[in-house]
Amino acid sequence: MIGTASAERILLLSTVAREGSMTAAAESAGYSVSAISQQIRKLELEAGVPLLQRHSRGIFLTDAGRAVVEHAERIQGQMKSLQHSLDDIIGLRSGTLRMGTFPTAGSSLLPAAISGFRKAHPFVELTVRSFRKVPLLNMLTNRDISMSLLWEYPWSRIDHPNLDLVHLMDDPTDLVVSHNHPMAERESVSVSELVDEVWVIRAEKHPVMEAIIRASNKVGFEPKVAYEANDYQEAQAMVAVGLGVALVPRLALSVQRSDVKVIPLTGIVPRRRIMLARLADGVPNPAELAMVKMLIEAAQDLSSAGQPRS
Known part of the structure; x- marks a missing residue:
């Protein structure tokens, strides 16, 4: 019975058929003639049927031998196709992410x-x-x-033992005010100056609320919340009409409204760490x-x- 261990012998038979003789096959495959002959005999024993006919004019494939060689050639073609696919993936000419x-x-x-x-x-x-x-x-x-x-955030690290983490950057937290807010023309604002402000925050216990509380606690005040927004564009809109001010991670301000001002904060202000994670x-x-x-x-x-x- 032909099994997985017969693969090398099958390829040798295919080489003999392609080269037309044991001698030529031996030169092509880097084997001795006797070694190839022994491997073919073993393959015939495994197949349970002769695969070669030996005559004074040379060697010829039997019907069984042709069947084996046809399968071998298909396997070789598939292996070449597989290698091309792997080369494409390695060379980023194919693949998925x-x-x-x-x-x-x-x-x-x-x-x-x-x-x-x-x-x-x-x-x-x-x-x-x-x-x-x-x-x-x-x-x-x-x-x-x-x-x-x-x-x-510093108080809420990603604690997952199965992840590899790469720290890409720190994302500062900025103050967003309406264009006519008294602080709108300032180049920077200290957290301690925000004691009397009313806040627009993110809803559903978003971590920015925790950032406001932690920044506030440094100077002893609790934020007064006027609006809980579902995203930062909504938060900007509420800030723009003067409902309150907001703390916003800088990456969330890639699309900034023209009727708000973004002011860097001084003092102890939380920064998000932007991470890349993979298993x-x-x-x-x-x-x-x-x-x-x-x-x-x-x-x-x-x-x-x-x-x-x-």
Whole structure:
């Protein structure tokens, strides 16, 4: 019976058929004639039927031998096709990349990285899922995505033993006020000056509320909340009409309304750490490595850009 151990012998038979003689096959395959002859005999015993007819005029394939060689040639073709596919993946001429992001990174940091990635590797299939932190962590664990952008604050680190984390950048927290607010023309504002302000915050116990409380506690005041927004564009709109002021991570201000002012804060102000996470037990493929490089470059460009637009 022919089994997996017979693969090398099958390829030798195919070489004999292609070269037309044991001698030519031996030269082509780097074997001695006697070694090839012994391997063919073993293959015939495994097959239970003669595969070669030996005559004074040479050797010829039997019907069984032709069947074996036909299968061998198909296998060789499939192996070549497989190697071409692997070469394409390694060379980023093919392949897939499934990654995740959170909304504010998806509107600021990620587009620059994707733009560079698509230009350099147009044939890699890229898909991105945008969610909040917990769903992203679940998708990583379930291997629905292979890597994801995440964020953390000093009091709320990403504590996941199965993740490898790369710190891409720090995201400062800025003050957003309406264009006619008394502080609108200031170049910077200290947290201690915000004691009497009314606040627009993110809803559903968003971590920015925790940032406000922690910053506030440094100077002994609790924020008075006038509005809980579902996203930062909504928060900007409420700030614009004078309902309150807001603390906003700088990456969330990539689309800034013309009727608000963004002012850097001084003092002890929380910063988000922007992280790239992937499962620690996997070896990154070429597409992942390329995207990591693009994200690092995009983060460096954003960090070096400095102050927000006023």
